[in-house]
Each structure stands twice: as structure tokens, then as C-alpha cells.
Amino acid sequence: MTTIDTPASRLAARALTLAYDERVVVESLDVDIPDGKVTVVVGPNGCGKSTLLRALGRLLKPRGGSVLLDGRELAKLPTKQIARTVGLLPQSPTAPEAITVGDLVGRGRQPHQSWWQQWSEADEAAVTTAMAHTDITELAERPVDELSGGQRQRVWIAMALAQETDLLLLDEPTTYLDISHQVEVLDLIRQLAVPGERRPHGRTVVAVLHDLNQAARYADHLVAMKSGRIVAEGPPGKVVTPELMREVFGLDAVIVDDPVTGGPLVVPGRPWHAQ
Amino acid sequence: MTGTPLTAAKSAAARPAGYGLARRGQASFLVHRRATAVALTLAVLTAAVSVLSLSVGETWVAPGDVVQVVLGQDNPNELVVGTLRLPRLVTGLLVGLAFGIAGALIQTVARNPLASPDIIGVSQGASALTVGAMTYGIGSYAVLPWLSVTGGLVAAALVYVFAWRGGLHAARFVLIGIGFAVALKSVTQLFLTKGDALMAQQAKVWLTGSLNGRGWDASRPLLWTLLIALPFLFWAARAQRTVSLDDDTATALGVRLQRTRLGLVLLGVVLASVATGAAGPVDFVALLAPQIARRLTRTAQIPLLSSALMGALIVTAADILARKLFAPTELPVGVLTAAIGAPYLMWLIVRSRTGGKA
Ligand SMILES: Nc1ncnc2c1ncn2[C@@H]1O[C@H](COP(=O)(O)OP(=O)(O)O)[C@@H](O)[C@H]1O
Ligand SMILES: [Mg+2]
Numbered sequence: 001m002t003t004i005d006t007p008a009s010r011l012a013a014r015a016l017t018l019a020y021d022e023r024v025v026v027e028s029l030d031v032d033i034p035d036g037k038v039t040v041v042v043g044p045n046g047c048g049k050s051t052l053l054r055a056l057g058r059l060l061k062p063r064g065g066s067v068l069l070d071g072r073e074l075a076k077l078p079t080k081q082i083a084r085t086v087g088l089l090p091q092s093p094t095a096p097e098a099i100t101v102g103d104l105v106g107r108g109r110q111p112h113q114s115w116w117q118q119w120s121e122a123d124e125a126a127v128t129t130a131m132a133h134t135d136i137t138e139l140a141e142r143p144v145d146e147l148s149g150g151q152r153q154r155v156w157i158a159m160a161l162a163q164e165t166d167l168l169l170l171d172e173p174t175t176y177l178d179i180s181h182q183v184e185v186l187d188l189i190r191q192l193a194v195p196g197e198r199r200p201h202g203r204t205v206v207a208v209l210h211d212l213n214q215a216a217r218y219a220d221h222l223v224a225m226k227s228g229r230i231v232a233e234g235p236p237g238k239v240v241t242p243e244l245m246r247e248v249f250g251l252d253a254v255i256v257d258d259p260v261t262g263g264p265l266v267v268p269g270r271p272w273h274a275q
Numbered sequence: 276m277t278g279t280p281l282t283a284a285k286s287a288a289a290r291p292a293g294y295g296l297a298r299r300g301q302a303s304f305l306v307h308r309r310a311t312a313v314a315l316t317l318a319v320l321t322a323a324v325s326v327l328s329l330s331v332g333e334t335w336v337a338p339g340d341v342v343q344v345v346l347g348q349d350n351p352n353e354l355v356v357g358t359l360r361l362p363r364l365v366t367g368l369l370v371g372l373a374f375g376i377a378g379a380l381i382q383t384v385a386r387n388p389l390a391s392p393d394i395i396g397v398s399q400g401a402s403a404l405t406v407g408a409m410t411y412g413i414g415s416y417a418v419l420p421w422l423s424v425t426g427g428l429v430a431a432a433l434v435y436v437f438a439w440r441g442g443l444h445a446a447r448f449v450l451i452g453i454g455f456a457v458a459l460k461s462v463t464q465l466f467l468t469k470g471d472a473l474m475a476q477q478a479k480v481w482l483t484g485s486l487n488g489r490g491w492d493a494s495r496p497l498l499w500t501l502l503i504a505l506p507f508l509f510w511a512a513r514a515q516r517t518v519s520l521d522d523d524t525a526t527a528l529g530v531r532l533q534r535t536r537l538g539l540v541l542l543g544v545v546l547a548s549v550a551t552g553a554a555g556p557v558d559f560v561a562l563l564a565p566q567i568a569r570r571l572t573r574t575a576q577i578p579l580l581s582s583a584l585m586g587a588l589i590v591t592a593a594d595i596l597a598r599k600l601f602a603p604t605e606l607p608v609g610v611l612t613a614a615i616g617a618p619y620l621m622w623l624i625v626r627s628r629t630g631g632k633a
Contacts (some may be wrong), residue, residue: 021441035464059526083529090523099575103291110528115513118305121294127290141292163528 005139009029009035011167015065018051025051028230036065036201038193040215041208043225044249049208051173057088057169083111087165091172093156095144101155104139105131106210108162149176170207186218212266224248240264310572317584324531324591329360366489367590370557373550375586379577380543383515384536387445392547395452399459400430401551407461409478410470420496420552439569456505472516484557484609486594493553499551507542512579519576541554559616560586
């Protein structure tokens with residue numbers, strides 16, 4: 001018997017069990033996503049990161065337990081209200097054939113519109129800002145299927161930004177990006193969490209990243225997963241340890257101080273030429 | 276990207292490229308410019324072909340006289356044009372509109388042009404029940420539309436149930452649909468051979484999709500269905516914007532995907548079935564019209580209005596050819612649409628087998 005406490009954070013999971021058909025991927029997981037912070041989820045391929053994110057964004061119905069948004073069960077909230085509060089960028093979204101960049105980004109405004117109010121000044125402002133922040137303003141009239149992988153990824157991020165949600169869930173937003181655009185997207189994610197006029201507490205961001213060093217560098221809160229369980233969570237400085245690297249990734253690693261940030265830097269040990 | 280201030284500059288680039296904005300008070304509507312131009316052109320073309328359709332026949336009636344009759348002015352050709360030819364034209368127009376919309380809706384949901392009501396068993400279900408009734412002497416236009424809708428819905432429901440495996444996969448949906456279409460065609464043949472020979476002969480003509488002798492009583496149920504469907508089509512046009520994205524993205528935008536899809540399919544199945552009831556299965560119009568329309572408008576989703584008008588244009592133009600090609604022998608219009616549609620269908624199948632995106 002589990003009793004549901006009222007979590008301190010806006011988005012949380014309690015005794016969450018997630019499954020595809022008969023296959024249980026995540027079992028009885030508890031997590032609190034700190035408000036106004038950047039939470040980064042790491043873990044080996046197939047450990048259930050995307051599955052967890054999809055459940056937090058209501059794309060996957062829990063087999064057991066619940067996801068709580070502002071203390072209320074996600075499954076019981078109106079979908080449109082959720083979509084105005086929580087945005088999610090899936091790991092590999094696909095665009096309809098021949099859609100233009102501006103058109104796709106504009107569709108992020110869906111939860112703010114109705115059939116008789118299809119485009120407002122607020123929509124215009126949100127889309128302009130989102131496109132400027134992802135550096136795609138010049139691409140507005142180009143068809144999405146003619147873009148490079150990196151450009152396309154930035155278009156999808158812009159679409160999620162245009163949704164203007166307080167909480168944003170991003171599944172591997174830096175895949176396909178070259179190193180400089182990776183850094184730009186990560187900087188942008190950090191900037192989203194900075195308090196501003198419209199959001200005194202800043203946005204809450206949850207991102208799945210596969211680069212551990214980027215995760216350690218950009219996260220306020222790091223969540224390490226393995227086989228559907230959370231193995232460790234907390235500030236990167238506390239979480240990233242040689243023991244954890246061995247347990248989660250099966251990797252012998254040395255942790256040194258990042259010469260730029262002073263945070264943890266993972267250096268894989270025993271490279272092939274040192275054996 | 277990071278240097279830009281968080282407050283947005285006003286810019287025309289923000290409105291989706293290619294769209295104009297129609298505003299009235301609080302209400303605002305996005306209007307795709309090219310799609311609007313295409314729809315207008317198709318409307319003008321359809322009007323012109325309609326006038327031509329009323330002009331040709333055993334006797335030629337000048338277009339000027341045709342227009343006078345249609346506008347309700349006194350004209351000696353009133354009987355030929357107004358009483359004999361106009362009902363047939365109107366039936367053809369409505370059938371084309373309905374098939375065009377039905378194809379657009381179902382293709383949108385399945386994200387696959389092959390998933391047209393005339394390919395996946397809806398038309399065949401409507402036909403089977405209608406022919407069954409006809410061969411047992413039920414031929415009243417008060418009953419037939421209900422029968423065809425029932426047949427179409429039952430066929431669609433069966434395809435849905437058999438294709439469902441914890442989710443709907445487009446390819447399986449299409450394959451099972453084609454299977455049902457073939458099975459239902461044999462049921463129709465069974466009715467034809469078992470039933471009364473004279474009735475079966477009439478049913479056979481109906482089955483090829485013919486506008487010959489279709490009067491007002493054939494088109495009335497279809498007209499009502501289209502009028503009632505109209506407000507739902509406004510909803511559908513907006514729903515298409517999100518349904519054409521991938522499932523996860525659409526759901527993240529707050530769309531109740533299963534419910535929306537069901538609504539769109541239901542609308543399409545009813546329209547296709549009633550149209551089948553009015554003129555028989557005029558094959559391939561539902562497959563062709565949306566695909567041609569989309570290539571013309573270059574929109575990200577299949578345009579409803581242009582698909583509807585393209586359907587009307589195809590049926591009306593094909594009916595003129597059907598009447599004149601081997602005059603005085605009339606071909607059923609369904610033979611003509613099949614002659615264009617079948618090669619296109621084969622091309623689609625070949626292309627999907629070689630891995631191309633249809
Ligand atoms: N749609 C699905 N159907 C069945 N199994 C799935 C599905 N999506 C993911 N899985 C399985 O669930 C497990 C976790 O997947 P996922 O959450 O995508 O992992 P990660 O994002 O951490 O790489 C994997 O074993 C994967 O095979
Ligand atoms: Mg993943």
C-alpha cells in the first residue's frame with residue numbers, strides 16, 4: 001500500500017510502473033523534478049530514459065502508480081491544460097512531407113488556439129522568439145525535409161519553445177548537432193531556467209543527454225538510471241563518481257575537475273593504447 | 276541564438292510561410308494562400324465543365340441557354356437541361372465532393388494514400404449491402420442510403436478491429452482493408468447470382484458506378500449528408516494540422532489522438548458510403564482527388580476543400596467522356612475513373628514496395 005504524499009515540486013512521479021504490452025520497463029519509480037532547475041537524465045541505451053520522459057509528458061499511460069502535476073494526477077487533467085504547462089520534444093519526431101519551418105514551429109501553438117482563434121499576436125510573438133533563440137529565423141520558408149539534421153533538430157526545439165510551457169521535457173535534444181550547435185542548445189536550455197519577467201521562477205527543464213560530461217556541466221540535478229531504476233540523483237558533483245560510472249555504465253573512469261567550470265569531468269580509464 | 280533578447284521583435288516571418296490571416300473581431304483564421312488560389316481555380320473549372328456537361332447530349336444546347344435555365348429564366352430548353360440533364364449533373368458533383376473529402380480524411384488519418392475508402396473496403400461494404408437489398412427487391416431511395424451507410428460502417432469497423440494490435444499500424448490497416456474489399460466483392464457477386472435475375476441486372480449497372488438516370492431522389496440524401504457534415508468539416512480541417520504530425524508530437528500538443536482519428540474516419544466513412552449509395556462505387560475518385568489536390572496546393576496536409584472540388588471535377592469530366600466516347604452507347608462513369616485510377620494505384624504500390632514515401 002503506497003500513500004501519495006504531496007510532492008514539493010510541480011512535477012513528480014510516485015510508485016510509477018511503466019510497461020509496453022507485457023514488458024515492464026520501469027518499476028515503482030519515485031522522482032521529484034526540482035522546479036526552475038535543469039534536470040538531466042543519463043543512463044545506458046535502453047534503460048528507460050525515453051519511457052520515463054514520455055510518461056512525465058502523458059504520452060504513455062502508467063501501468064501502475066502516477067505522475068503528479070501540481071499535486072494532481074496527470075491522467076485526470078484535461079489534455080489541453082497539460083499541453084499549456086508541459087511541453088515535450090520526442091526523441092525522433094517526424095514532420096509531414098513538404099511542411100515549411102515556420103508552419104511547423106507555428107503548430108507548437110496548438111494548445112493556445114481554438115478553431116475560431118487560429119492565430120493571435122501572442123502566437124506571433126512566441127514563434128518569433130522561439131525561432132530567434134534557435135537561430136532558424138532565416139529558414140522560415142524552407143521545407144523541413146530539405147534541412148540538415150542539425151537544422152531540423154533546432155526547428156523541433158523551436159516548436160517546443162513556441163508552446164511556451166513552464167515545464168519542458170527534451171529527449172536527446174543534441175543528437176545530430178555538431179559540437180558548436182550542441183553547446184548553443186545547451187546554453188539555451190540553461191537560459192530557459194533563468195528567472196525572467198514572465199516566469200519569476202524560470203522554466204523547469206528535464207533533458208535526456210547521452211554525453212556524460214555535458215550532463216555534468218549543464219545539470220543542476222542529475223538523475224542516473226539503470227534498467228528502469230534510478231541509481232543516484234543529486235547535484236552532479238555528488239553523483240558523478242568512479243563507483244557510479246562502474247555501476248551504471250560498466251566503465252572504469254577517472255573523475256577530474258573540469259578546468260573551466262570546476263565541476264566533475266569524466267575521463268574513461270584504460271584506453272586501448274595503455275593496456 | 277543566445278544573444279537575442281527574450282522579448283520578441285515583431286516580424287512577418289513569424290506567421291507560417293504561405294499563410295494569410297483572416298481576422299474578424301476576436302476570431303482569426305489561417306488561410307493558405309496557394310490552397311485558396313487552387314480551390315478558386317478548381318471551382319471555376321468545375322463550373323465550366325458543369326455547363327459543358329449540360330450542353331452535350333443527344334442535342335447540343337448552347338452554353339448561353341444552359342446558364343439561363345440554371346438561373347431559372349424562361350428558356351425553350353428547360354425540359355432537356357433542367358429536367359433531364361441537371362439532376363444527373365448535380366448527383367455527379369455531390370458524389371465527387373463527397374468522395375474527395377472522404378478520401379482526404381481517411382488518407383490523413385492513415386498517413387497513406389492507399390488508405391482510401393474505395394480501396395480498404397468501405398465502398399465495397401456499402402455496395403454489398405445495397406446490392407443485397409436490391410436483389411431482394413428493396414430499391415427505394417428512402418432506404419438505400421441507410422443501407423449503404425450501414426454497410427460502409429460495418430466494413431470499416433471490421434477492418435479496424437482486425438487491424439488493431441494495441442495501436443493502429445498504417446500498413447497493416449491497408450492490407451487488411453484490401454483483403455476485406457476483395458471478400459466483400461465476392462459477397463456482392465454471391466448476391467448477384469443468388470438473387471432475382473432482373474433485379475440483379477439493375478444492381479449490376481449500379482455496381483459499375485453510373486450516373487445514368489440518377490434523378491433528384493438519388494442526390495437528396497447525399498446533399499443532406501454534406502450539409503450536416505459541413506460544420507464538422509471545419510473541425511476536421513483544423514484537426515488535420517496536428518493529426519498529420521507524428522503521434523508523440525501530436526499528443527504532446529494536447530490532442531486526444533484516438534478520439535480525433537475516430538471522428539475523422541467516421542466522417543469519411545459516412546460520406547463515402549452515402550456517395551456510394553447515390554451512384555454506386557465510382558472507383559478511385561477518393562484515392563485520386565486528394566493526391567492530385569495536395570500536389571497542386573503543396574500544403575503539409577491534404578487540403579479538404581481542394582480535394583472536394585477535385586473530386587467533383589473528376590466525376591463531372593469523366594461523365595462527359597463516358598457519355599460521348601462511344602456515343603450513342605453510354606459507359607458508366609466508374610469505368611472511366613477506374614481507367615485513370617487503376618494505373619495510379621499500381622504505381623503507388625510499386626513505389627511503396629521500393630521503399631519510396633507515398
Ligand atoms: N514502443 C515500444 N514498444 C515496446 N518496447 C519498447 C518501446 N519503446 C521502448 N521499448 C523498450 O523499452 C526499453 C526502454 O526503452 P527507452 O525508454 O527508449 O530507453 P532509452 O531511452 O533509455 O534508450 C528498451 O528495452 C526498449 O526496447
Ligand atoms: Mg531514448
